[in-house]
Amino acid sequence: MMLTELTIAxxxxxxxxxxxxxxxxxxxxxxxxxxxxxxxNAFITVTSEQALDAARRxxxxxxxxxxxxxxxxxxxxxxxxxxxxxxxxxxxxxMLEEFxxxxxxTVTANLLADGAVFVGKTNLDEFAMGSANITSAFGSVxxxxxxxxxxxxxxxxxxxxxxxxxxxxxxxxxxxxxxxTGGSIxxxxxxxxxxxxxxxxxxxxxxxxxxxxxxxxxxxxxxxTVEDCxxxxxxxxxxxxxxxxSVDIAVPDYxxxxxRSLKGMKVGIPAEYRVAGMPAEIEVAWEQGIAWLRDxxxxxxxxxxxxxxxxxxxxxxxxxxxxxxxxxRYDGVRFGRRVPGASLDELYExxxxxxxxAEVRRRILMGTYVLSAGYYDAYYLRAQKVRNLIRKDxxxxxxxxxxxxxxxxxxxxxxxxxxxxxxxxxxxNDVFTVPASMAGVPAMSVPAGLSASGLPLGLQVIGRxxxxxxxxxxxxxxxxxxxxxxxxxxxAEVV
Amino acid sequence: xxxxxxxxxxxxxxxxxxxxxxxxxxxxxxxxGASASYGGEPxxxxxxxxAGFPGMxxxxxxxxxxxxxxxxxxxxxxxxxxxxxxxxxxxYADLPTGYQISQFTxxxxxxxxxxxxxxxxxxxxxxxxxLHLEQDAGKSMHDQDPARSFIDLxxxxxxxxxxxxxPDIRSPEEAGAYLRKLRMILRYLGTCDxxxxxxxxxxxxxxxxxxxxxxxxxxxxxxxxxxxxxxxQAIEVEAVRQVEIWESGGSVDQETRLFDPARSETRSLRSKxxxxxxxxxxxxxxxxxxxxxxxVQDLAAHLPELPDAKRQRFQDEYGxxxxxxxxxxxxxxxxxxxxTVARGRDPRLxxxxxxxxxxxxxxxxGRTIQDSPISADALGGMLDLITDGTIxxxxxxxxxxxxxxxxxxxxxxxxxxxxxxxxxxxxxxxxVQAVLDKNPDKLAEYRSGKDKLFGFFVGQVMKAMAGKGxxxxxxxALKKVL
Numbered sequence: 001m002m003l004t005e006l007t008i009a010x011x012x013x014x015x016x017x018x019x020x021x022x023x024x025x026x027x028x029x030x031x032x033x034x035x036x037x038x039x040x041n042a043f044i045t046v047t048s049e050q051a052l053d054a055a056r057r058x059x060x061x062x063x064x065x066x067x068x069x070x071x072x073x074x075x076x077x078x079x080x081x082x083x084x085x086x087x088x089x090x091x092x093x094x095m096l097e098e099f100x101x102x103x104x105x106t107v108t109a110n111l112l113a114d115g116a117v118f119v120g121k122t123n124l125d126e127f128a129m130g131s132a133n134i135t136s137a138f139g140s141v142x143x144x145x146x147x148x149x150x151x152x153x154x155x156x157x158x159x160x161x162x163x164x165x166x167x168x169x170x171x172x173x174x175x176x177x178x179x180x181t182g183g184s185i186x187x188x189x190x191x192x193x194x195x196x197x198x199x200x201x202x203x204x205x206x207x208x209x210x211x212x213x214x215x216x217x218x219x220x221x222x223x224x225t226v227e228d229c230x231x232x233x234x235x236x237x238x239x240x241x242x243x244x245x246s247v248d249i250a251v252p253d254y255x256x257x258x259x260r261s262l263k264g265m266k267v268g269i270p271a272e273y274r275v276a277g278m279p280a281e282i283e284v285a286w287e288q289g290i291a292w293l294r295d296x297x298x299x300x301x302x303x304x305x306x307x308x309x310x311x312x313x314x315x316x317x318x319x320x321x322x323x324x325x326x327x328x329r330y331d332g333v334r335f336g337r338r339v340p341g342a343s344l345d346e347l348y349e350x351x352x353x354x355x356x357x358a359e360v361r362r363r364i365l366m367g368t369y370v371l372s373a374g375y376y377d378a379y380y381l382r383a384q385k386v387r388n389l390i391r392k393d394x395x396x397x398x399x400x401x402x403x404x405x406x407x408x409x410x411x412x413x414x415x416x417x418x419x420x421x422x423x424x425x426x427x428x429n430d431v432f433t434v435p436a437s438m439a440g441v442p443a444m445s446v447p448a449g450l451s452a453s454g455l456p457l458g459l460q461v462i463g464r465x466x467x468x469x470x471x472x473x474x475x476x477x478x479x480x481x482x483x484x485x486x487x488x489x490x491x492a493e494v495v
Numbered sequence: 496x497x498x499x500x501x502x503x504x505x506x507x508x509x510x511x512x513x514x515x516x517x518x519x520x521x522x523x524x525x526x527x528g529a530s531a532s533y534g535g536e537p538x539x540x541x542x543x544x545x546a547g548f549p550g551m552x553x554x555x556x557x558x559x560x561x562x563x564x565x566x567x568x569x570x571x572x573x574x575x576x577x578x579x580x581x582x583x584x585x586x587y588a589d590l591p592t593g594y595q596i597s598q599f600t601x602x603x604x605x606x607x608x609x610x611x612x613x614x615x616x617x618x619x620x621x622x623x624x625x626l627h628l629e630q631d632a633g634k635s636m637h638d639q640d641p642a643r644s645f646i647d648l649x650x651x652x653x654x655x656x657x658x659x660x661x662p663d664i665r666s667p668e669e670a671g672a673y674l675r676k677l678r679m680i681l682r683y684l685g686t687c688d689x690x691x692x693x694x695x696x697x698x699x700x701x702x703x704x705x706x707x708x709x710x711x712x713x714x715x716x717x718x719x720x721x722x723x724x725x726x727x728q729a730i731e732v733e734a735v736r737q738v739e740i741w742e743s744g745g746s747v748d749q750e751t752r753l754f755d756p757a758r759s760e761t762r763s764l765r766s767k768x769x770x771x772x773x774x775x776x777x778x779x780x781x782x783x784x785x786x787x788x789x790x791v792q793d794l795a796a797h798l799p800e801l802p803d804a805k806r807q808r809f810q811d812e813y814g815x816x817x818x819x820x821x822x823x824x825x826x827x828x829x830x831x832x833x834x835t836v837a838r839g840r841d842p843r844l845x846x847x848x849x850x851x852x853x854x855x856x857x858x859x860x861g862r863t864i865q866d867s868p869i870s871a872d873a874l875g876g877m878l879d880l881i882t883d884g885t886i887x888x889x890x891x892x893x894x895x896x897x898x899x900x901x902x903x904x905x906x907x908x909x910x911x912x913x914x915x916x917x918x919x920x921x922x923x924x925x926x927v928q929a930v931l932d933k934n935p936d937k938l939a940e941y942r943s944g945k946d947k948l949f950g951f952f953v954g955q956v957m958k959a960m961a962g963k964g965x966x967x968x969x970x971x972a973l974k975k976v977l
Contacts, residue, residue, distance in 0.1 A: 085552045103543060105550060120841070208550040215779035243552050244781050322779055325582050328593020329547040333646070344588055344644075369582070371774035380776060 003028040004492035006169035008228040009075055009255075011174060015062055015073050022062060022073025026117050027313035027332070028270035029075040032492035033119060033172045038145075040490065042157075042167040043120040044080045044138045045088050051075060054117040061115070071235055072115030077167040077176035077416075080121035081128055082108045082219070083208040083225060087118075091210045092136035094333035095330045095337050095355030105208025107177060107219045114235040119173055123163030127327065127356045128184055128212040131429040133162025134416065135359040137297035143192060143413050144488035151489065155413040155455070158188030158429070164222050165192035170179055171492035175223035175232050179209060181216045182315050183409075183433025190408035190458025193447045193486060194223035195229050195475065198433075200466045201440035202247035203239030211326040213246075213319035226446055226476040230254035233468065233488035248327045249466055257469035258476040262296040265474065268401035273432060275410065275420030281451050282407045289405055289448055289459040292481035293474065301401050304310045305393040310386050311435040316372050316427060317383035318438070323360075324367025331371045362423065387438050392440040398464045399411050403474045406432050408445040432460060446475040447484040456486065498666030500704065501857045508703045509734050510711055511670055512624075512662035513726075515677060516655050517687035518631065518695035519562045525630050525654035526553030526596065533693060537647035545652040547591030552780050555580075560786065561794055563628050564685040568682045568795050570623050572607025576788060578627075580781045582772040584679065589633035589646050597657075599775045602627035603784065609660075609680070609805065611672040612821070620671050622661030631655050649950065662701065662711065665712055665773040667727035674698065674723045679802050683827050686960050691721050697769050700754075702733045704741070711739075713747045717754050717761055729754035733761045805830055813842030822850055828864045835871035838880050848874060852892065856899050869898050877905035887966055889957075890914050916963045923956070923972045930955045931976065941977060949973065 003025050006014065008238055014020055030048045037043050058073035081102035083089045090096045104112070112118075125135040133141040133156060141162040143155035157166040161178030165188035168176050178185035180198035189196030197220045204219040210215060221232030234255065239248040269290060274283070294300050332338035332351030339354050341347035354365070370379035397404060409429055419425045436443035442465070445458040463471035499506035524531050527544035545550040567574045581599040612618050633651035637644045658677065664670050678689035678696060690697045703714035704733055717733060720726045733754075737747050743788035744967075751770070752761040802824045809820035809830075817939070823833045823846065837845035853874060857867060877894060880886045886894060886909055897908045909915055917923060928953060941948040956969050 034632060089549070091549070097666070099549070101549070103548075104552075207552050210549040211780075213779070223929050244554055245779075260775075321776060325594055325774070325776070328584060328586065329549070329591060330585065331588075331593060333588050334546055334591060335548065348586055368774065371776055373772045373774075376774075376776070 002493050003297050004032055006174070007225050008174050008223060008231050011074060012070065012231075015332065016068070018062070020060035020149065022055040022117070023052060025073055026051050026119065027121055028077045028492070029171070031174055032170070036172060036490065037168055037353030040141050040142045040144060040166050040172070042123055042141055042163040042165070042170065042172055043077065044090055044092060044136075046120040047118060050087075051117050051119045058115060058117060069113065069115035070231065071111060072148045073117060074175070075117050075173055076111065076116070076117050076120045076232075076455050077120060077122040077164050077173035078175050079124055079161055079164050079179060079231070080106055081124060081179050081210045082177060083210065084108055084118070084121065086089060087121065088182060089121065089210070090138070091128070091358070092138055093355065094137045097337060099136070099336050101208075103208055105147055106205035106240045106382045107180060107209065109208075110238065111177070111232075111235050116235070122161070122167050122176055125160035126161065127210065127323070127359050128179055128181060129162040129323070129359050129363055130159040131183070131417075131426055132156035132186060132414075132419070133159040134420065135159075137357055140416060141166050142306070142349055144490035145193060145413060145455055146299055146489040154416045156191070156321040156410070156416055158191035158413065160184040160188075161222060162188045167196060168192070168194050168222050168224060169488050170490055175221055175228055177236065178222045179212075179217055180433075180437065181218075181319060182437045183430040185220045185222060186433045186443060186458070186460060187429055189410050189445040190447070190456065191413035193484070193488065194222055194224050195226050195444065195446045195479070196220060197229050197233060197468065197471065198437065198442065199233060199237060199468050200247075200442045202245055203237045203442070203466065203468070205246045207240055207242040213322040214309035214326060215322060217283040225471060226444070226479050227255060227258045229444070229485050230258050230472050247466070253470055254468060254472055257472040260469070260473040261440050262293065262298050262473060262477050263300045265403065266301050266402045267298045268301050268397050269307065270305045270397070270404055270406060272305050272308040272408045273280050276429065278407075278410055282410060282457065285448050285459065286405070286407050287446065289478055292478055293337045293405060296477040296481065297368070298474075302423070303397045303401055303404070305390075305397060307386060307389045307393050308435050311390055312427060312431050313436055314383045314386045314390065315375070315430070315438060316366070317343060317379050320363040320367030322367065322379050323335070324364045324371065327356075327360070327364055345359070348486050349431070359423075390435055391439045394441055394462075396433075402463070402470050404462040405461065406460045407434060408460040412451040412453065412455035412457055436460075436462045441465050442471050442486075444471050444475045446482075448478060448479050448482050449484065450486055456484075498668070500734050500738050502742050502835050504742060505706070507734070507738050508666055508707055509730065510662050510705060510714070511664035511730055512701040513660045513664065513670060513673060514699040515658045515674070516697045516699075516700070517658060517681055517689070519559050519628075519654035519656055520686055520688060521562060521654055525559050525606045525628065525696050527652050529652065532834075533695070535649055535653055537645070540649040542650065545591065547593070553596060553778075555781065555784060558653065559628060560603070560784065562654070563626060563656055564786065564791055564794050565798060566681065566686050567607065567626055567659075568605035568791075568798055569680050569686075569801055570604070570609060570658075571605035572623055572626065573605035574633045574791050575601065575603055575605055576786050576791070577601070578603040578776045580784065581775045582778045582969055585771045587632065587635075588644065589635045589648070589651065591633070591648065591651060595632065596778055596781070597629035598627035599621045599643050601783075606802045609673060609676050611676050613668060613671060613672055621663045621669070624659040624661050626656050626658045629657055631741075631789045646648070657943060667730045670700070670730055671727045674726060677946040679825065683799055683801050686798070693721065694721060698719055700726055700729055700733075702730055702737070703747070704734050704737045712741070713749050715747065715750055715752050715761070715877070717752050718764060720754050724845065725754055726758050728756065729757060729761060732759055736761065744973045799827070801847060805942055813837060813846065815843055818852055819846050826864070831865075832864055832871045836875045836878065838875070840875060841882060842871050844878055844881070848878065852895055856895070860899070864885050869895075869903060873898060873904055881907060883917060884918060884965065885909060886914055887962075887964075889962055890916065893962075914963060916965050917960055917963045918968055920968060921970065923960070923964055923968050926956050926959045927972045927976055930959060949977070952977070
C-alpha cells in the first residue's frame with residue numbers, strides 16, 4: 001500500500017483499524033519530503049524529528065482504543081504564515097528569517113488538539129504577496145506538474161500558498177493549511193490539481209496568523225479531495241474570542257455536507273466572468289462543470305455580478321493599504337531582523353530595505369500612497385464603496401441562487417519566468433478569485449480536468465456567507481463527475 | 496472680566512482650545528490583558544499584543560468602554576451607540592505596531608459641556624467637541640546610555656480618553672478653571688486619577704489671538720503640558736509671542752510647539768510642512784463598536800453624584816453658603832468626610848469645623864484627607880460634645896489639637912483632662928463672686944457706667960474656671976450680680 005496515496009478519510013480508517021501505524025504514515029511522508037523537497041522547495045522548514053515523535057505519541061493514543069481525536073496521526077504541512085510555538089515562522093521573508101514565535105496560532109492549535117502531526121512549514125510568497133510563489137526569500141516553489149511532453153520546463157505552483165499546494169499534490173503531506181487573501185488557496189489549488197477552500201471571512205480565527213490584509217485574510221485547508229478539505233476545516237474553524245472579526249456561529253458537519261444531494265439546488269453562472277481573451281479550454285471546462293451540475297439535479301441560472309470588473313482594481317487598493325500598516329511592525333526594534341543604523345530612521349530604512357523583498361516593498365509603497373492625505377478619498381474611500389457594491393452583487397445573486405460556478409483561474413499553471421516582468425499581468429491571475437474575497441463569501445476550487453497541455457484546471461464554487469455546506473456539496477458533486485485521477489509527474493511514489 | 500492682550504495697535508483677544516489626554520482607570524489595557532497599573536519594572540506589563548508581535552490581534556476591553564461612557568455622561572455629552580476605531584500610522588520606537596489605534600472619524604462621545612467658575616464668582620460654559628478612546632504609546636528613554644535608547648512598553652496600549660474642547664476658552668484663568676473642573680469630574684467618576692505629575696492627565700493647548708469680532712486666526716498647538724500652572728503660563732507667553740508676530744507684520748505659522756517652563760517660552764517642535772501624514776483608516780482588526788442603549792442607561796443610573804449637583808444639594812440640604820459648599824465638594828473624599836461629620840448634627844457647625852480647623856490641621860501636618868489623623872466619626876464625636884454642652888467652643892479647640900496629637904477620641908481627652916464644662920450654677924456663682932471680690936476697682940468702674948468691662952469679667956471668670964465654664968451660664972450669672 002502506498003501510504004502517501006491515501007486520502008485523509010481513508011487514513012483515518014486505516015490508522016484506527018491498525019492497518020498501518022501513524023509512525024509508518026508520517027514516516028512515508030517524511031521520507032518523501034527528504035527525497036523531493038530539495039527539488040520542489042515546498043517546505044521552508046522540515047520538522048521530521050518532531051513529526052516522528054508526534055506520530056509515536058499518536059500511535060500510543062490509537063493503541064489505547066477509544067476515541068482518538070479525528071486527525072490523530074495525520075501528517076499535514078503548515079503554511080509558514082501560521083505562527084507555531086517553538087518552530088521558526090518566516091512568512092517567507094528575510095525579515096523573519098530567524099523568528100521563533102513563543103505562541104501557537106489558533107488554527108494550528110485547533111489542528112494539534114485534534115491530533116494532527118505537522119511535518120513542516122510550507123513555502124509561500126513573501127508575506128503571502130504573490131500569485132506564483134516566486135517572491136519567497138527562500139526561493140521559488142516548483143509545481144510538481146509538467147506540461148505533456150515537456151519534463152524540463154519548471155512551472156509555478158501558483159500562490160501565495162504554493163508550497164502547501166505543491167506539497168499536497170506531490171504527496172509530501174496529506175493536507176495543508178493555506179491562507180487566502182485574494183485567491184491564495186484557490187489559485188494554487190487549481191494550478192496543482194488539488195482542492196482548496198477559502199471559508200467565509202470570520203470562520204477561522206486569524207489570531208497568530210501573520211497578517212497581510214486583515215479584512216481579507218482567511219485561513220483554509222488544501223487537500224486532494226473535497227471531503228479531506230471538509231475534515232480539515234472542521235478542525236480549523238470556530239469562534240475565537242481573541243479575534244474580534246471571528247464570528248460566533250456553530251460549525252456544522254462539513255463532511256456530511258459532501259454527500260448531500262443537489263436536487264433542486266440553484267447554481268448561478270455569472271455572465272461577467274466570461275472575460276475577454278479567456279482561453280477556450282477554460283471556457284470548455286466551465287461548460288463541462290455546468291453540465292455536470294445540471295446532471296446532478298441542479299437548476300442552472302444566468303446571474304449578473306456587474307461590479308466584478310472592478311474587483312481586481314479595488315483589491316489592489318484595499319489589500320496594499322492594509323498591508324502597508326500591518327507590516328509597519330517589522331521595524332527591527334523588538335524582534336526579527338535588525339540592521340543597525342546611526343539613527344532610528346536609518347535603522348528603520350536599513351532593516352526594511354534588507355528585510356523586505358521587491359514585491360512586498362511595492363505593495364507597501366502602493367498602500368502608503370493610497371492612504372496618503374489628498375489621495376485617501378480618491379483611492380481608499382472609493383475602493384471601500386466599490387467593495388460594498390461587490391458585496392451587494394453577491395447578496396443579490398444569492399437571493400436567487402444557492403451557489404455560483406466559475407473557473408478558478410484564467411489559465412493553467414504557467415512557467416517560471418513567464419508573466420514576471422509586468423506585475424499587473426501577474427495580478428490578473430486573481431481576477432476570478434478576488435471578488436469572493438472582497439465579499440467575504442466562501443469559495444472552493446476543485447480539479448475539473450486537464451488542459452490541452454496536460455495541466456490541471458480548477459472550477460470555483462462560491463457560496464453564501466457561512467454556507468460552506470452548499471459549497472462542499474456542489475464541489476463534491478463536481479469532483480465525482482470529473483473523476484479526476486490524474487497525478488503530477490513529480491510525486492512521492494515516483495522514484 | 497475680559498482678558499485682553501494690549502498690543503501696540505490695540506487689544507487682542509485670546510482663543511484657546513484644549514485637548515486633554517486622560518489615562519483611563521482600568522485593570523487591563525485597552526486592547527490587551529496586560530496590567531494597566533502605573534509603575535512596575537520596565538517591560539513587565541507587556542503582552543504580545545502590546546509588543547506588536549506577528550499575528551497578534553486587539554480585543555476591546557469592555558471596562559475601558561464603560562469608563563469612556565461614564566465620562567461622557569459626566570460631561571453631559573452625547574453617547575454614540577456606534578463608534579469606530581482607526582489606525583493612526585507613524586513610525587516611532589515606542590510605538591510597537593507602527594500605528595496607534597484611535598477613534599478619528601467616529602468617536603464614542605460627541606458634544607458636551609463643562610461649566611467653569613472664575614475667581615469673581617462668574618460662570619461660563621465651555622463646549623466639549625468630543626471624547627474618544629485611544630492607546631497610549633510606550634516610553635523612550637534616551638538618558639540611560641550614551642549610545643543607546645531604551646524602550647519601556649509598560650504604558651503601551653493603556654487606554655486614554657482624548658477630551659477635546661471647543662475653542663471657547665478666552666483667558667489663562669479660564670483654561671485653569673476648565674482643567675480643574677474637568678479633573679474634578681474625572682476623579683468623581685473614577686475614570687481618571689487626574690494626576691498630571693505622573694502623566695495620567697496631559698494637555699495639548701491650541702492657542703491663537705485675534706482682534707475683537709474677527710474670525711479665528713492661525714493657531715499653534717503646544718504639546719504635552721503637564722501641569723495646570725504650566726498650561727496657564729504657556730498660554731500667556733504664546734499669546735504674547737503671536738501678538739508680536741502679527742503686529743510686526745509677520746504671520747503665525749500653524750505648527751506644533753513645546754513649552755519650556757524654565758525659560759517660560761514656547762519653542763517650535765515641527766512645522767506644518769514636517770507634520771506627519773498619519774494615513775488614518777478604519778482598523779480592519781476591529782469591528783465597529785456597538786453599545787446598547789440599555790447598557791448606557793444602566794451606567795447612567797449608577798453614576799456617582801457629580802460636583803455641581805452635590806454642591807447644590809449641600810446648599811439646599813445643609814443650608815451652608817455656596818462658597819462653603821464649593822470648597823467641600825472640590826474633592827469627593829472631602830465631601831464624603833463632611834457628610835459623615837454632618838450626619839445627624841448641625842450641618843453649619845460641621846462645615847465650619849471641616850473647612851476651618853480641620854483643613855488647617857491637614858495643611859499644617861502635610862496630611863491628606865485619606866490619611867487624616869482625625870476620622871470623620873471622631874470629629875463628629877467632638878461636635879456632639881459641643882452640642883450637648885459637655886464642652887464649649889473654646890475647650891473644643893484644645894480638645895481638637897489633642898486629638899490631632901494623641902489620636903484619642905474627644906470624650907477620652909475630656910475625661911482624662913477633666914475638661915468637662917462646668918454647668919453647676921453654684922460653682923459658677925462662686926467663681927463670679929471670687930472675681931468680683933478680687934477686682935473691687937473694676938466693679939466700681941463698671942457700676943459707674945463702663946459697660947465694656949462686662950467682657951473683662953467674663954474673661955476673668957472663664958480664666959478662673961480654666962476655661963471650662965459654660966459661657967451662657969457665666970454670662971447669666973454675671974448679669975445677675977452686676
